[in-house]
Amino acid sequence: MKYSRQRELILKSLRENCIHPTAEQLYDFILQEEPTVSLATVYRNLNLLAENGMVKKIEGLDGTAHFDHQTHDHYHFICTRCGQVFDVPYDIAPDLETAVEKQTGLKVTSYDIAFRGICQNCRKIN
Amino acid sequence: MKYSRQRELILKSLRENCIHPTAEQLYDFILQEEPTVSLATVYRNLNLLAENGMVKKIEGLDGTAHFDHQTHDHYHFICTRCGQVFDVPYDIAPDLETAVEKQTGLKVTSYDIAFRGICQNCRKIN
DNA sequence: CCTCAAAATGATAATTATTACTATTATTGT
DNA sequence: ACAATAATAGTAATAATTATCATTTTGAGG
Numbered sequence: 028m029k030y031s032r033q034r035e036l037i038l039k040s041l042r043e044n045c046i047h048p049t050a051e052q053l054y055d056f057i058l059q060e061e062p063t064v065s066l067a068t069v070y071r072n073l074n075l076l077a078e079n080g081m082v083k084k085i086e087g088l089d090g091t092a093h094f095d096h097q098t099h100d101h102y103h104f105i106c107t108r109c110g111q112v113f114d115v116p117y118d119i120a121p122d123l124e125t126a127v128e129k130q131t132g133l134k135v136t137s138y139d140i141a142f143r144g145i146c147q148n149c150r151k152i153n
Numbered sequence: 154m155k156y157s158r159q160r161e162l163i164l165k166s167l168r169e170n171c172i173h174p175t176a177e178q179l180y181d182f183i184l185q186e187e188p189t190v191s192l193a194t195v196y197r198n199l200n201l202l203a204e205n206g207m208v209k210k211i212e213g214l215d216g217t218a219h220f221d222h223q224t225h226d227h228y229h230f231i232c233t234r235c236g237q238v239f240d241v242p243y244d245i246a247p248d249l250e251t252a253v254e255k256q257t258g259l260k261v262t263s264y265d266i267a268f269r270g271i272c273q274n275c276r277k278i279n
Numbered sequence: 280c281c282t283c284a285a286a287a288t289g290a291t292a293a294t295t296a297t298t299a300c301t302a303t304t305a306t307t308g309t
Numbered sequence: 310a311c312a313a314t315a316a317t318a319g320t321a322a323t324a325a326t327t328a329t330c331a332t333t334t335t336g337a338g339g
Binding site for chain 1: 212213214216218230233239241242244245246249250252253256257258259260261262263264265266267268269270271272273276
Binding site: 029030031032049050051066067070071074090091092 | 324328334336
């Protein structure tokens, strides 16, 4: 994997954006700093970075993929009203790989949990 | 919600298909019995049935939505080689809603776990 | 510091999954 | 049987993502 200015910018931008953005959201953000990057480059690099474990790709929240600069184990909660994504700490359910393997014999290489609900902000409003 | 022959057929077909099919897979299956149903009808009804809790919509496995006739609490494992989806029993991690609420204050209304790995069949082959 | 092969890019076309639209048909309560 | 309402088939439209490809950038070796 060779260096590229664009990839560095994408990674830096993701780290500055703690909202778990989609590729398109991150693209819009990046355009402000560097208006020549291509949407395809953003998609390409986010997937590449995810394959290499440098970022996390989160699927199953709302149909579109989100990206997370935090790579340590943790889960996610999406507010079904405002769409905001929150982190859920790993220790609410640690070591599920082992639990699954014990019960089913299936060897888990990765997994995600997508929690859904209404966040505290939206709950207040209504 | 009025009765419709097509919806009944869709539900019946899903129950006969324990492979957690996508809308399109189920559509192909249904065509053999009833060649006049529309793909749109399959999508419409699967979503409708899911909203009413009669089937489960599974997202986050591989980018496309799968459907499950089993409505009781359980999780899923997808083989990243052959794409087959397996059930994972609920008791490997029960009552996560409460765990999340205790730790974060967020009220969970639903959640899914998508486990990934290589299934036992694929493991044998390679 | 040149050269060149490999990798990355931007721009856009293509694909895939899903939803929207609309005229027609089926269902159901009266 | 009638009318109101919901559902359908068929297709167009949309949204998200990936593929393509000509051009540019990177980095290792002479």
